[in-house]
Structures are given as structure tokens and as C-alpha cells.
Amino acid sequence: MDAYLWLAPCLILLILFVLMPVLEVFRMAFSKISPANLLKEFGTLENFQYLFRQKVFGRVILNTAIWTVAIVGISIVLSIILALVLNEKFKGRAFHRTVLLLPWATSLLITSAAWKYILNTEYGALNALLLKLGLIKKAINYLGDPVSAFTWMIIVGIVVTIPFMTFTLLSGLQSISEDYYEAAVIDGANFWDKLFKITLPLLRPSINVTIVLNVIYVFNSFAIVNTITAGAPANQTHTISTYLYYLAFNKNKYGASAALSLVSFVILSIFAVIYMKTQMKEET
Amino acid sequence: MKKVLALFLALMMVLSLFTACAKQETTTTAEPTPAETETEAEQTTEEAPAASGEDIVINFLGAQYSDKTEPYLKQVCADFEAANPGIKVNLEIVGWDNISSRATALVGAGQAPDIYNGGSASEYVPDGLLYNVKDIVSEELQADFYPSFLDNNRDxxxxxxxxxxxxxxxRALYCNAKIFKEVGIENPPKTWTEVEEACQKINDFYNGDVYAWGIDATTTEGQTMVAYYGWSNGGGYVDDDFNYTINCDANVEGYEWAYKLYENGWTNKNPSMETRDDMQKLFAENKMAMLVTACFFPALYPDTEMLIGEIPYNDANCSSSSTLGVQDGLMMFNGSAKGGEDSPEKKEAIKKFLDFFFDADRYVQFMINEGLLPSTQSGAKRLAEIAPEQAAYIDILAGAKFYARNLVDWRDVMANLIANEQEMFAGNMTAKEALDATQAEIG
Structure with a gap:
């Protein structure tokens, strides 16, 4: 009973700020909603029908998948390399660790706005630099076509994801005992043997958790896309998070927006289950 | 060394937390506004002034037009309270980007403001949430509004x-005087043919380094393309019975013409991403020669010399220009949006506040601050006396056409229109396909 008493504040917060909004979204998704956002009639699928009718719906889902897989996939590879480097003893290590953390300590909105400015065709720092170096003759329009714009946003996503990933992996690396490496050296193991036969297998639990946590985080990411392109051109660079905002506040379709939230909730729940299973596996 | 770094890091994190908290309490910045303002939008949550139990409280949710909006409105509210003991006005100013979501949240919670400046009345009328103007606005004030403006708000x-x-x-056509002088063009072009000639001259003179014409097809202003290129060719958004005519031949021809300017390399490179605000900056830096934009543009860049003309038209199909007028509304929520009927005293207080607000001497100061135009005849008269240059636009406004915002699906249709325009500029659709798709998507 005591346990419940101690859990109560947390449970109350969860119910108030997680469970109730989720239930409200459920209710909205299956209700007719007036343009003034008032619930009219429960028990309809028309929000889902409207959502699936949107010609960009498939593109939005595909973008979200590319967005999540590319950012998490590339970031994890780069983060492992960085974590390995930062785990070595060298002069100025503490400084480099601090520098790496700075992008993470900066607000995502500010980072995104800065990148939007860097990529601007007319005033952008990137074009100015390349023009000055003589590498290009005319300013490049980085955000003009969907593929180029989306690629650049993925790059920004990677830049802001790496710090957290690296530090999670670094803490994993630090928990690997030196004894293994000493024993391996005695047995004549080289750098690659140590990496593939000791470090990576022992780092696997950290990598798993990092991947699942970041999949959820990157999947829900809103600030980068909304700040840099807001879905343009032609709604081709939306992810689920920005598209549901667009549906609600640009198209006044609150019901369809709730329906999309629900789709996103289902997808993320699957990841949550994977996460729980990963955790339980480690415990047993 | 490590300790110093650790301390630095800890300090950074605490500071970032601190700034985040401070931001939440005071202001949040947003993207520039969609309607009629240039400066960065800000959202400010006002502390409610202490009101005694017997005070009548009027909640006013207003939009931020510029940095001057909030101080001005605060002063109006304070003056009104001083002149009307027993009535308090709670003012909340929100940036254009966030105002409709703020209003939606308040309406959804049954806490709608008494007075709301933003959005479109057509979104609230079907649910019966708004007062009929004749029940909440004094007869004198009703008579003072330009009748055509009131008609534009008719359900x-x-x-x-x-x-x-x-x-x-x-909206008007603004031409960069410095560029025009250098190239040797004397007057703003009046017709499409003249625009093409000017574009060609400017492009040749600067070898493509100066954009001759600006197009905004972003979510901020993309809907204006029908007004700029459709109306000026005899087309439009709707017919006389308010049926959408997005894909009428005149609009298609107008869009084809706009696309031709783009294809010839005479316009900005990225109409789907570059907003009016971006292009106004280009214009002020002498990198753009012609731009159709709102009448407050000269006030924003007072050092830039401009020639002002009317939106060019296709003289093959039209005999004169059509101007886009944009009007922001003020709506008053009734009891059903606020969880209880208003007392007769409260309705009287709202009426009084509106009379006070639109009093010509006071209201005209607001217009001068913002570079905008009054909606009352008394305000226009007063403006003509003290700021004749600004008042000159009022004559243009008298003949202007407006958006069909009284259609309940207006926002949805315009969002689709903009997405399809962007498909056109991406080369994925022709002008006809883009407009046909928009028309077909109308529910």
C-alpha cells in the first residue's frame, strides 16, 4: 500500500498529462468536429477517410520512415566512432567532450533557425562561403526541391542527434572493464579484434537502448522540419508531426489531425513494445 | 581543469533551463505573420489585472501587428478603464501564427474571449458562437463602418x-526606383505586356543578378496568386453565388503567365519557400525590381525609394486593374462559447468599449502606428487630415475586391491551392493541372 502512496504523485501526473490527452485525441479522431473545433458526433470514421484521401498521406509516412531511419542510422554509426575516440585518453579530451555537448544544450528551434539561415539562397552562409572559395559560380537553391531540402534537414537532424547518442554510448564504453582488453592484448589481439570481439558486443545493450530511444525521439521531431521548410514545396517534406500540425492549423481539419496522431501513436507504441522487450531481455 | 569544465557545463544547463522557463512566462517568438504585418510575431500572456468582485471583465484576444501593437492597445484599455470605473479589460496579445490555435483552445474549453481579432467568423457561425453585430455594436458605430466592408463579413x-x-x-505594385532609373524605365508597368518588357530589360541590364519580379507561393501568401494573376485577367476565387471558380480559364491563363515569368528566370528562384517578407528585404537591398505587396511596405523600409502602381492586368481581357483588399475582423463571442450568457450590463460594456476603441482620434493613431487603413469612415476622414499619403490608399481600397473568407471551407481550399501551386513551380504540374486539382479537391 505504501508503494502506491509513493507512486501516487507520478501516477496522477501521468493520468493528467498523458492518459487524458491521449483519450481526448481518441475521442476527437472518431468524432465529427466543427470548424470551431467543437465535438459534434462520436462514432464516425470520416476523419480517417479524409486523412487517407489526402494525396500526400503516403509521402508523409514514407518521409517519416526515411527521416527516422536515416537520422538514427547515420547518427549511430558516427556516434560509435566519436564515443570510441572520446573514450581514448588524449590531451584536451574534456574540452572536446564539452564542445560535443553544446549543440545538445542549445534549443532545437534556435539550431533549426540558424540552419535555415545558413541554407538561404540569397543570404546564406553556406553559399557565401562556397562562392568566396570559388567552388560554385552561382548561389545554389538548397531548399528548392523536395529531395535536396529533405536531405539537408536530415543532415541537421544528424547534427543535433549525435551529442546525446555519443554520450549514452560513451557511458556504455566506460562500463566495459579494462581487464578484457588486457587479456586480449596478451592473446595477441589487434585493434580490430578488440573492436569487433570485445567493444561492440559489450556495447550492444547501450546501442539497443540508444536506437529505440532515438527512434521515438526523432520520429516525433517537429522543430527542424517546421522551421526550415514547414513541409514545402507542395507538402513534399512533411513528416507526421508537422503534417498533423498543418492539418489542424492550416487546413482547419482538427479531426483528421487527431486521426493522424492516432496513426502515429500506434506506430510509436510498436516501438515502445520493442523497447520494453529489449529492456526485459537485458534484465533476464 | 575537469572541475572547471564540469562547473561550466552545469552552469550552461541551468542557464538554458532558466531561459526556457523565462520564455514560457513571458514571450515566445514565432514566424512572421500571415496577414497584414511584418515584424516578428510575439505571443504575450498578460497577467489579469486585479478586478474586484463587482467589476465587469471584458476579455480581449488581439493579434500582434508590430512592436507598437501591444503598448498601444494596453494604453487604450487603461484609458477605457479610467473613463469607465467598474469595467476591466483583460488584454491578451498573440502573434498571427498562434492566434487561431489560441482561440481554438479557448473556444474548446468554453472560455472564449469576449472580443477576438483574428481568424474568420465563418468558422464560428455554424456553431452559433458569435453575436450578431446588430446586437453588440452601437448603431452609430455600425453606420460608421464602410458598408462594403461590413458586407464582406456577411454570412x-x-x-x-x-x-x-x-x-x-x-495591395499595390511597388517598383524599386533605383533599379528603374538605372535600367531606364520611367513608370510602373500597367499591363502584362509592359511587365514582360520591363522584366526583359532588367534581366538584360543586370545579366540576371537582379530579380525583376517577385512571386510568393508559400503558405503565407500563396493564396494571393488568384488575386494577382486571376482577377487581373477577369478570373477570381468565386462566382457571384459564392461557388469556387479556381480552375476557370482566366485563372489558368493568369497562372500560366506567372509561370512564364518564373520559367524565363525573371522571378525569385524559389517561390514555394520565399515569403513576401524575404522578398521585401531583397527589394530593399536592390536585388528585386518589382513586387506586389501590402500598403505598409513603404513604412517598413522608409529609406528605399519606390514607385507605386496598381497590380498589372492583361489588357487583352480586362480594361483596368483589380486590387486585393485584405480586411481583418473583430468578432464577439456570445454566451454559448463562454459557458454562460452575458448580463445586459456586460453587453453594454462591450458596446461601450467598441465605441471607445473606434473613436476616430484614437483609432487613427493605431492606423498610423501600423501603416494600415481604417475601416470606419470617420477614421478615414481623420487619417486624410493628418496622414494624407497613407489616406491615398483609401480610395484604392474603395474599389478593392476581398477574399471570400465567409466560406466555411476557405482555409482548407486555400491550403490545397497553395500546395498545388508549389507542385506547378516544382514542374510536376501545369498551371491547368494545378488549378483543376484544387477545384477537384473541393469537398
Whole structure:
């Protein structure tokens, strides 16, 4: 009973700020909603029908998948390399660790706005630099076509994801005992043997958790896309998070927006289950 | 060394937390506004002034037009309270980007503001949430509004008016005087043919380094393309019975013409991403020669010399230009949006506040601050006396056409239109396909 008493504040917060909004979204998704956002009639699928009718719906889902897989996939590879480097003893290590953390300590909105400015065709720092170096003759329009714009946003996503990933992996690396490496050296193991036969297998639990946590985080990411392109051109660079905002506040379709939230909730729940299973596996 | 770094890091994190908290309490910045303002939008949550139990409280949710909006409105509210003991006005100013979501949240929670400047009345009328203007606005004030402005707010179904015009602006063609002089063009072009000639000259003179013409097809202003290129060719958004005519031949021809300017390399490179605000900056830096934009543009860049003309038209199909007028409304929520009927005293207080707000001497100061145009005849008269240059736009406004915002699906249709325009500029659709798709998507 005591346990419940101690859990109560947390449970109350969860119910108030997680469970109730989720239930409200459920209710909205299956209700007719007036343009003034008032619930009219429960028990309809028309929000889902409207959502699936949107010609960009498939593109939005595909973008979200590319967005999540590319950012998490590339970031994890780069983060492992960085974590390995930062785990070595060298002069100025503490400084480099601090520098790496700075992008993470900066607000995502500010980072995104800065990148939007860097990529601007007319005033952008990137074009100015390349023009000055003589590498290009005319300013490049980085955000003009969907593929180029989306690629650049993925790059920004990677830049802001790496710090957290690296530090999670670094803490994993630090928990690997030196004894293994000493024993391996005695047995004549080289750098690659140590990496593939000791470090990576022992780092696997950290990598798993990092991947699942970041999949959820990157999947829900809103600030980068909304700040840099807001879905343009032609709604081709939306992810689920920005598209549901667009549906609600640009198209006044609150019901369809709730329906999309629900789709996103289902997808993320699957990841949550994977996460729980990963955790339980480690415990047993 | 490590300790110093650790301390630095800890300090950074605490500071970032601190700034985040401070931001939440005071202001959040947003993207520039969609309607008639240039400066960065800000959202400010006002502390409610202490009101005694017997005070009547009026909640006013207003939009931020510029840095001057909030101080001005605060002063108006303070003056009103001083002149009317027993009435308090709670003012909340929100940036354009966030105002409709703020209003939606308040309406959804049954806590709608008494007075709201933003959005479109057509979104609230079907649920019966708004006062009919004749029940909440004094007869004198109703008579003072330009009748055509009030008509523009008339509900399509019952013919009643549910919002009063708060203020207005008109669009015009602005030409960069320095560029025109260098190239040797004397006057702003009046027709499409003249625009093409000017574009060709400017492009040749600067070898493509100066954009001759600006196009905004972003979510901020993309809907204006029908007004700029459709109306000026005899097309439009709707017919006389308010049926959408997005894909009419005149609009298609207008869009084809705009695309031709783009294809020839005479316009900005990225119409789907570059907003009016971006292009106004280019214009002020002498990198753009011609731009159709709102009448407050000269006030924003007073050092840039400009020639002002009317939106060019296709003289093969039209005999004169059509100007886009943009009007922001003020609506008053009734009891059903606020969880209880208003007392007669409260309704009287709202009426009084509106009279006070639109008093010509006071209201005209607001218009001068913002570079916008009054919606009352008394305000226009006063403006003509003290700021004749700004008042000159009022004559243009008298003949202006407005958006069909009284259609309930207006926002949805315009969002689709903009997405399809962007498909056109991406080369994925022709002008006809883009407009046909928009028309077909109308529910």
C-alpha cells in the first residue's frame, strides 16, 4: 500500500498529462468536429477517410520512415566512432567532450533557425562561403526541391542527434572493464579484434537502448522540419508531426489531425513494445 | 581543469533551463505573420489585472501587428478603464501564427474571449458562437463602418453580419526606383505586356543578378496568386453565388503567365519557400525590381525609394486593374462559447468599449502606428487630415475586391491551392493541372 502512496504523485501526473490527452485525441479522431473545433458526433470514421484521401498521406509516412531511419542510422554509426575516440585518453579530451555537448544544450528551434539561415539562397552562409572559395559560380537553391531540402534537414537532424547518442554510448564504453582488453592484448589481439570481439558486443545493450530511444525521439521531431521548410514545396517534406500540425492549423481539419496522431501513436507504441522487450531481455 | 569544465557545463544547463522557463512566462517568438504585418510575431500572456468582485471583465484576444501593437492597445484599455470605473479589460496579445490555435483552445474549453481579432467568423457561425453585430455594436458605430466592408463579413447562409471590420490594407505594385532609373524605365508597368518588357530589360541590364519580379507561393501568401494573376485577367476565387471558380480559364491563363515569368528566370528562384517578407528585404537591398505587396511596405523600409502602381492586368481581357483588399475582423463571442450568457450590463460594456476603441482620434493613431487603413469612415476622414499619403490608399481600397473568407471551407481550399501551386513551380504540374486539382479537391 505504501508503494502506491509513493507512486501516487507520478501516477496522477501521468493520468493528467498523458492518459487524458491521449483519450481526448481518441475521442476527437472518431468524432465529427466543427470548424470551431467543437465535438459534434462520436462514432464516425470520416476523419480517417479524409486523412487517407489526402494525396500526400503516403509521402508523409514514407518521409517519416526515411527521416527516422536515416537520422538514427547515420547518427549511430558516427556516434560509435566519436564515443570510441572520446573514450581514448588524449590531451584536451574534456574540452572536446564539452564542445560535443553544446549543440545538445542549445534549443532545437534556435539550431533549426540558424540552419535555415545558413541554407538561404540569397543570404546564406553556406553559399557565401562556397562562392568566396570559388567552388560554385552561382548561389545554389538548397531548399528548392523536395529531395535536396529533405536531405539537408536530415543532415541537421544528424547534427543535433549525435551529442546525446555519443554520450549514452560513451557511458556504455566506460562500463566495459579494462581487464578484457588486457587479456586480449596478451592473446595477441589487434585493434580490430578488440573492436569487433570485445567493444561492440559489450556495447550492444547501450546501442539497443540508444536506437529505440532515438527512434521515438526523432520520429516525433517537429522543430527542424517546421522551421526550415514547414513541409514545402507542395507538402513534399512533411513528416507526421508537422503534417498533423498543418492539418489542424492550416487546413482547419482538427479531426483528421487527431486521426493522424492516432496513426502515429500506434506506430510509436510498436516501438515502445520493442523497447520494453529489449529492456526485459537485458534484465533476464 | 575537469572541475572547471564540469562547473561550466552545469552552469550552461541551468542557464538554458532558466531561459526556457523565462520564455514560457513571458514571450515566445514565432514566424512572421500571415496577414497584414511584418515584424516578428510575439505571443504575450498578460497577467489579469486585479478586478474586484463587482467589476465587469471584458476579455480581449488581439493579434500582434508590430512592436507598437501591444503598448498601444494596453494604453487604450487603461484609458477605457479610467473613463469607465467598474469595467476591466483583460488584454491578451498573440502573434498571427498562434492566434487561431489560441482561440481554438479557448473556444474548446468554453472560455472564449469576449472580443477576438483574428481568424474568420465563418468558422464560428455554424456553431452559433458569435453575436450578431446588430446586437453588440452601437448603431452609430455600425453606420460608421464602410458598408462594403461590413458586407464582406456577411454570412452566406443567413445574410447576417457576425464580425466587424477591424482594419484593412490594400495591395499595390511597388517598383524599386533605383533599379528603374538605372535600367531606364520611367513608370510602373500597367499591363502584362509592359511587365514582360520591363522584366526583359532588367534581366538584360543586370545579366540576371537582379530579380525583376517577385512571386510568393508559400503558405503565407500563396493564396494571393488568384488575386494577382486571376482577377487581373477577369478570373477570381468565386462566382457571384459564392461557388469556387479556381480552375476557370482566366485563372489558368493568369497562372500560366506567372509561370512564364518564373520559367524565363525573371522571378525569385524559389517561390514555394520565399515569403513576401524575404522578398521585401531583397527589394530593399536592390536585388528585386518589382513586387506586389501590402500598403505598409513603404513604412517598413522608409529609406528605399519606390514607385507605386496598381497590380498589372492583361489588357487583352480586362480594361483596368483589380486590387486585393485584405480586411481583418473583430468578432464577439456570445454566451454559448463562454459557458454562460452575458448580463445586459456586460453587453453594454462591450458596446461601450467598441465605441471607445473606434473613436476616430484614437483609432487613427493605431492606423498610423501600423501603416494600415481604417475601416470606419470617420477614421478615414481623420487619417486624410493628418496622414494624407497613407489616406491615398483609401480610395484604392474603395474599389478593392476581398477574399471570400465567409466560406466555411476557405482555409482548407486555400491550403490545397497553395500546395498545388508549389507542385506547378516544382514542374510536376501545369498551371491547368494545378488549378483543376484544387477545384477537384473541393469537398
Amino acid at each position: 452566406i447562409d443567413d445574410g447576417e453580419v457576425y464580425a466587424v471590420p477591424y482594419l484593412a490594407s490594400v
